Amino acid sequence: MERIVYVNGAYVPESEAKVSIFDRGFLFADAVYEVTSVLDGKLIDNAGHLARLERSCRELGIKMPTTAEQLTSIQQTLIEKNHLVEGGIYLQLTRGNEGDRDFSYQDAIEPTLVLFTQAKQLVDSPKVKHGIKVISFGDIRWKRRDIKTTSLLPACLAKHAAHAAGADDVWLIEDGYVTEGGSSNAYIVTQEGTLVTRPLSHDILHGITRAALMKLVQDTGVAIEERLFTIEEAMQAKEAFISSATTFVWPVVAIDDQPVGDGQPGSIALQLRDIYIQTARAHS
Known part of the structure; x- marks a missing residue:
């Protein structure tokens, strides 16, 4: 079964997931990320990861497009859709895409949010x-x-x-x-x-x-x-x-x-x- 990923509000098969070539995460690594482990289908220490994500965004002036509660819901939905029992969820938030490449940026730019699951053996490594x-x-x-x-x-x-x-x-x-x-x-x-x-x-x-x-x-x-x-x-x-x-x-x-x-x-x-x-x- 093809993995389901999350891109800017939509759950899509990974083969259909798309992000613009002008996204600042791609052009400048102008982005932050978090990885939350999953054991027995449950998120581990997720509140700490989301709090750190919010801190990273504040330090860089990247706008949070969702609340922590909404992010948790997205993560749980991905766990369910991908039948993930053990592994992790990768979350990446970029400053966004302004339509062309430019070092400077507008504060009002809309961010890009991507999440996907990874099945891994964590306990019996x-x-x-x-x-x-x-x-x-x-x-x-x-x-x-x-x-x-x-x-x-x-x-x-x-x-x-x-x-x-x-x-x-x-x-x-x-x-x-x-x-x-x-x-x-x-x-x-x-x-x-x-x-x-x-x-x-x-x-x-x-x-x-x-x-x-x-x-x-x-x-x-x-x-x-x-x-x-x-x-x-x-x-x-x-x-x-x-x-x-x-x-x-x-x-x-x-x-x-x-x-x-x-x-x-x-x-x-x-x-x-x-x-x-x-x-x-x-x-x-």
Whole structure:
């Protein structure tokens, strides 16, 4: 069955979905996006994703064409129409189309809204059993990474470099410190058992899964430090992991071909992953 997608108020087969070549999302990556995971046919942490979408739009002056409640209804309709049980819903909102290419734009321009589903195996991912390998890579992104824009070329280049090197992903480095993963937040666990992750700022995306994990970890008795850390410190850590909407938590078992800890998925990462999934399912 052909996937049904949403484009500017209409549910259409994906083969019939169309957006103008003059849309600013296509020409300038003048757009924001969100990805909400779906488990058991239910949206996970969706309120946080839609709140972040609204923040991104405010920061860039992009008009929201619908309310959060209407967006949720659209997402739920797509889940039903596509019989989605596990995976995610991608949402992209562009500044819109003014009929030609011009760097400047009118504030009254009507935005373009697109959503589609993606069926993926989230819970039983093989990346959890074996962990992932990352390489360090220079962070060449713009200075407002807290805004979730579609300007993802640096991340695409970085991930391509990782795959060419036989790794799964990257940890991005700026001024000697880890910012985040290619499309995730980054964490280490020190030899003393302290969970360390970079504090929120314009330098990293304010991850919705990160926010949930920071609350859940408090119930585990694990100490937390929000501070900068270097790739060298990460290599000497007891364990490391990433988080994002569609990975939940994936253990990192090697950095630049050097094993992290014993080179196996760490116990804290796996514990947090299990707690997150249980909590998400209980509250979805």
